[in-house]
Amino acid sequence: MGRKRSPRQRLLDTTAVVYRLHGHMLQQAAVGEAVADGDVLVQVFVRMEYLRGVILNLVEIAHQEVSRSATSHRTDPVDGNSPSDDRCRAFPQ
Amino acid sequence: VSTDLGQKTAQQPATRADLARQLLARVDRLAPRLADVTLAAEIQLLKRDLVRGHVILSARPEDNNYLSVVTLVEGALGSLTWKAYTPGVLDALRRAFAAGTGEGEFTFEAYDAVRRDFRASGIPTGPTIDLTSSVAEAEDEDGPQA
Secondary structure: OOOOOOOEEEEEOHHHHHHHHHOOHHHHHHHHHHOOOEEEEEOHHHHHHHHHHHHHHHHHHHHHHHHHHHHHOOOOOOOOOOHHHHHHHHOOO | OEOOOOOOOOOOOOOHHHHHHHHHHHHHHHHHHOOOOOHHHHHHHHHHHHHHHHHHHHOOHHHHHHHHHHHHHHHHHHHOOHHHOOHHHHHHHHHHHHOOOOOOOOOHHHHHHHHHHHHHOOOOOOOOOOHHHHHHHHHHHHOOOO
16 A cells, blocks of 8 residues: 655745735635645744734724714814813813 | 745845845836736746745844735735736835845834835735725625615
8 A cells, every 4th residue: 555645735925825815716716726735834924914914904994983083073063162172061170 | 826935046145135135126127017918927026036035034033024024015916916016016115125125123113114105105015994895795795774
């Protein structure tokens, strides 16, 4: 009996990871086909950088939402007072 | 798609500065090919050099933030087709690579400056979530809400 060969290991670079996770259907298929005969490896560094990208984008979305919210509520449409004026009214000195 | 990171070649740069200069030279080769299909092949060569940069940069902790720049560029290139390359994109790539040509530690602030420059230049810096499209897609899947 022949020795059982372990599957080939395929190391994906960052671009291939982006193709696989976010690419066009054809890009995803191309990566899937390229790694079909082996185990897929992704460097820990690349994984962490990907996560950092996700987190930074979430932070920036939150920041943009806060800025947008502050801009839209800066002027009260009824009496023209700012939110800080409202706080002063709610908590009189 | 897959690359043997351990593969050595005669042009393998020895330091971060060498790598940065090599990457800058690659970007200069892209410029005359903009809007031409031969650009795609040059981009593949740039990606190959970027992948080889992992070996050099991961060996020195003080270069790890430049390795983050390399990974950032790799991710950005993965999101761009060759038709999307403009002089502005190439300028942003030059600024990113040029930051690594100096000596000494490459700081997180330098990396963050590159990331912000990419965003300002309209280059994708990672997976993004479009809140407006998510709402539209959810409505398409679930049907209009009463």
